[in-house]
Amino acid sequence: MAPAETPLRGPVPSLPKGFRVSGLHAGLKRNPTREDISLIVSDRPATAAGVYTQNLVFAAPVAFDRARTPGTGFRGIIVNSGNANACTGTQGETDTAAMAHVTAEAIGGLESSVLVMSTGIIGEFLPMETIENGIRTVADQLADNEESVLRAARGFMTTDTRPKLTGVTFGKTPEGGTYQMLGMAKGAAMIGPKLATMLGLIITDAAITPDDAQRLLHQAADLTFNCVSVDGHMSTNDTVLLLANGAAGEEPLAGKDLEAFESALKNACDVLAHEIADDGEGATHVIRIEVTGAESREDARKVARAVADSPLVKTAIAGADPNWGRIVSAAGYAEVSFDPGRLTLRVNGIELFKNASPVGFDAKKASQSIRESRETLIEIDLGDGPGEIRFYTSDLTAEYVRLNADYHT
Amino acid sequence: MAPAETPLRGPVPSLPKGFRVSGLHAGLKRNPTREDISLIVSDRPATAAGVYTQNLVFAAPVAFDRARTPGTGFRGIIVNSGNANACTGTQGETDTAAMAHVTAEAIGGLESSVLVMSTGIIGEFLPMETIENGIRTVADQLADNEESVLRAARGFMTTDTRPKLTGVTFGKTPEGGTYQMLGMAKGAAMIGPKLATMLGLIITDAAITPDDAQRLLHQAADLTFNCVSVDGHMSTNDTVLLLANGAAGEEPLAGKDLEAFESALKNACDVLAHEIADDGEGATHVIRIEVTGAESREDARKVARAVADSPLVKTAIAGADPNWGRIVSAAGYAEVSFDPGRLTLRVNGIELFKNASPVGFDAKKASQSIRESRETLIEIDLGDGPGEIRFYTSDLTAEYVRLNADYHT
Numbered sequence: 001m002a003p004a005e006t007p008l009r010g011p012v013p014s015l016p017k018g019f020r021v022s023g024l025h026a027g028l029k030r031n032p033t034r035e036d037i038s039l040i041v042s043d044r045p046a047t048a049a050g051v052y053t054q055n056l057v058f059a060a061p062v063a064f065d066r067a068r069t070p071g072t073g074f075r076g077i078i079v080n081s082g083n084a085n086a087c088t089g090t091q092g093e094t095d096t097a098a099m100a101h102v103t104a105e106a107i108g109g110l111e112s113s114v115l116v117m118s119t120g121i122i123g124e125f126l127p128m129e130t131i132e133n134g135i136r137t138v139a140d141q142l143a144d145n146e147e148s149v150l151r152a153a154r155g156f157m158t159t160d161t162r163p164k165l166t167g168v169t170f171g172k173t174p175e176g177g178t179y180q181m182l183g184m185a186k187g188a189a190m191i192g193p194k195l196a197t198m199l200g201l202i203i204t205d206a207a208i209t210p211d212d213a214q215r216l217l218h219q220a221a222d223l224t225f226n227c228v229s230v231d232g233h234m235s236t237n238d239t240v241l242l243l244a245n246g247a248a249g250e251e252p253l254a255g256k257d258l259e260a261f262e263s264a265l266k267n268a269c270d271v272l273a274h275e276i277a278d279d280g281e282g283a284t285h286v287i288r289i290e291v292t293g294a295e296s297r298e299d300a301r302k303v304a305r306a307v308a309d310s311p312l313v314k315t316a317i318a319g320a321d322p323n324w325g326r327i328v329s330a331a332g333y334a335e336v337s338f339d340p341g342r343l344t345l346r347v348n349g350i351e352l353f354k355n356a357s358p359v360g361f362d363a364k365k366a367s368q369s370i371r372e373s374r375e376t377l378i379e380i381d382l383g384d385g386p387g388e389i390r391f392y393t394s395d396l397t398a399e400y401v402r403l404n405a406d407y408h409t
Numbered sequence: 410m411a412p413a414e415t416p417l418r419g420p421v422p423s424l425p426k427g428f429r430v431s432g433l434h435a436g437l438k439r440n441p442t443r444e445d446i447s448l449i450v451s452d453r454p455a456t457a458a459g460v461y462t463q464n465l466v467f468a469a470p471v472a473f474d475r476a477r478t479p480g481t482g483f484r485g486i487i488v489n490s491g492n493a494n495a496c497t498g499t500q501g502e503t504d505t506a507a508m509a510h511v512t513a514e515a516i517g518g519l520e521s522s523v524l525v526m527s528t529g530i531i532g533e534f535l536p537m538e539t540i541e542n543g544i545r546t547v548a549d550q551l552a553d554n555e556e557s558v559l560r561a562a563r564g565f566m567t568t569d570t571r572p573k574l575t576g577v578t579f580g581k582t583p584e585g586g587t588y589q590m591l592g593m594a595k596g597a598a599m600i601g602p603k604l605a606t607m608l609g610l611i612i613t614d615a616a617i618t619p620d621d622a623q624r625l626l627h628q629a630a631d632l633t634f635n636c637v638s639v640d641g642h643m644s645t646n647d648t649v650l651l652l653a654n655g656a657a658g659e660e661p662l663a664g665k666d667l668e669a670f671e672s673a674l675k676n677a678c679d680v681l682a683h684e685i686a687d688d689g690e691g692a693t694h695v696i697r698i699e700v701t702g703a704e705s706r707e708d709a710r711k712v713a714r715a716v717a718d719s720p721l722v723k724t725a726i727a728g729a730d731p732n733w734g735r736i737v738s739a740a741g742y743a744e745v746s747f748d749p750g751r752l753t754l755r756v757n758g759i760e761l762f763k764n765a766s767p768v769g770f771d772a773k774k775a776s777q778s779i780r781e782s783r784e785t786l787i788e789i790d791l792g793d794g795p796g797e798i799r800f801y802t803s804d805l806t807a808e809y810v811r812l813n814a815d816y817h818t
Contacts, residue, residue: 054742055738055741055742056740056741056742056746056749057740058741084734086734086738087737087765087766087767088766088767089765089766121734122735123762123767124767236738311805311813312813315809315813316813316814318814321814323531325493325530325531325532325645326531328466328496328531329464329466329644329645331465332464332465332466332467332645333463338465340465353496355498356496356498357498358532396720396810397814398807398810398811400720400724400810401727401806401807402807404720405725405730405806
């Protein structure tokens with residue numbers, strides 16, 4: 001049984017200008033109340049950029065989108081959940097192309113104007129008749145209201161307990177308003193950098209050149225989605241797409257507006273990355289790991305990731321146990337060179353370890369601070385250099401095991 | 410609460426000539442029926458070799474032994490469980506030296522003839538009065554019978570559910586008999602190469618040069634203890650020591666006898682490594698991963714380790730789910746270059762994946778074969794080169810989470 005679904009946190013963000021979206025239950029998921037097809041359409045040709053899984057084993061839609069981005073002239077993104085179309089050979093490639101073809105027909109665009117995202121079970125062929133019927137129907141339901149945004153976000157979900165949506169405004173349009181950006185994502189397990197097992201989509205009514213779109217998306221994802229791990233398992237389908245249609249201003253962003261875009265994009269990706277860790281399967285805590293004082297950002301990331309992926313650290317947090325020995329020893333095997341004598345560790349602001357020795361601390365108070373907060377902050381200062389990173393993960397509970405021992409059969 | 414304890418599998422192996430051992434409850438563990446100090450003594454000076462954790466954060470006894478091996482003239486090994494003496498600064502170093510000093514006095518040897526191993530909780534100072542009293546008492550109880558061997562093996566244990574012992578005979582002594590080798594080990598969590606979180610000790614009545622001892626121990630550990638992962642968390646205390654006293658033949662082994670020793674040593678380490686995975690905390694399956702067709706052994710090891718450390722693979726096996734997608738995708742992110750189109754995957758002999766596509770297989774039969782056997786065999790052929798490895802891990806159950814969310818507090 002899937003976990004109980006909880007509503008979106010906060011209000012539904014507004015759809016950027018010139019977009020219409022929808023989602024519906026086509027029949028890929030067993031539960032008829034769960035959307036499994038989403039369609040995002042731009043009324044005008046948009047610039048698209050993408051970042052993708054680095055797994056050697058990648059799904060057909062990843063290959064399809066990767067070959068087409070960055071670029072211009074995009075009109076639609078068709079998404080299905082419940083089936084990843086991964087490890088499906090040439091049949092999988094044919095099916096992805098068919099999804100793009102049917103979507104293009106339904107929205108009156110060129111086949112080359114459609115990108116495809118799939119998520120769900122690996123290694124099963126897509127039920128194409130179900131999907132094609134779903135695409136034609138969802139194309140008839142496109143709208144720009146809150147309900148359709150929610151439906152579209154829900155169509156991304158697999159074991160997520162809630163839709164993940166964020167809205168940001170930035171810069172100044174030629175008409176004196178602000179540009180809008182909306183992000184939606186899914187992901188709750190098979191989450192390991194680089195990227196998380198996730199789909200993400202950022203749409204905006206600003207215009208941006210393909211080169212800027214690709215560069216800034218890559219940079220934002222590197223600092224956000226590449227710093228999330230639920231279980232360290234890198235997926236076959238990770239995809240984040242950015243679609244910028246220029247409906248609020250046709251001139252590509254430059255100068256201050258481009259900087260505002262960069263900052264908004266990073267912000268949107270960060271909110272979604274945090275949401276993914278927070279919704280980690282079975283999670284009772286989201287863990288924020290801040291590593292500073294490393295020789296480089298990559299060293300900081302390696303240390304953060306070793307800590308984030310240690311089942312012993314994750315179970316300790318689940319048990320509200322300020323077990324700094326597990327954290328320090330995980331840092332020690334990150335294959336990064338540092339002097340353990342200069343490492344300082346704080347959990348929720350309480351110093352636990354310094355000068356290679358235990359620090360006298362109030363274990364009850366530290367445990368209570370973990371137990372009483374949804375978020376646990378682990379700060380590791382290596383005392384060495386300027387490299388730093390912020391990384392999100394979730395704790396490991398018996399519920400994660402239950403969900404994943406039952407998922408397939 | 411610690412898990413129920415189960416007895417040793419199989420008979421207690423014989424102690425090699427010239428050794429006496431014992432173990433007792435000194436008071437480090439709460440449960441008075443659990444041994445927490447073990448002493449292994451050779452009646453004559455022995456050659457010692459050691460392999461150790463590669464964690465930057467290593468315990469005081471690791472530093473102590475590493476500085477002294479390989480070498481000759483060793484008489485005793487003192488072991489405590491319940492406290493790792495790790496992250497304990499200079500006090501930890503003083504305490505380790507004191508353990509060696511008190512042991513040397515008690516057995517009538519030089520302080521430099523004693524090596525030390527500790528395992529248990531990280532970051533607490535050793536209760537030295539308890540330990541010193543324990544050392545003096547255990548030295549009075551040394552014997553060469555089955556009971557004392559069992560007690561010594563039990564003194565290594567932390568969350569292990571059973572002592573881990575193995576005996577091997579090999580070669581031909583000058584008197585026409587065979588040499589004996591006995592191995593004992595502990596380890597059930599914080600088990601990630603390189604080495605597992607483990608202590609291991611191999612003793613033999615053969616004589617061997619320090620160089621041969623070190624080279625062959627390193628080689629055997631690389632193929633066995635470095636191919637075990639329970640949770641991927643590399644410990645601060647991993648130590649495997651080899652002690653060879655020449656009581657059955659004073660001339661260092663050479664030629665065929667040295668080859669027989671090499672093979673016996675590898676065999677003993679392999680049995681103990683398998684035992685550690687099999688006793689993984691909360692495990693219901695031991696998983697044997699055989700990777701072949703890699704470009705090199707290191708590539709094969711990386712693929713095996715990625716599969717072994719994936720919580721999604723481990724929970725699938727716990728759930729008797731032949732979820733090959735999780736296995737293939739884990740191989741895909743191992744940071745090894747291979748062609749997924751040439752990968753073949755078999756689980757318990759049943760082919761599940763080939764030519765980058767799902768193979769039609771009887772999922773019920775495959776699930777049943779996992780459910781009905783304690784051991785699951787995962788065979789991955791990358792179809793590329795001569796590199797191969799055999800790797801052990803355990804499945805991931807809710808019981809692992811329960812044990813580790815409760816361990817410290």
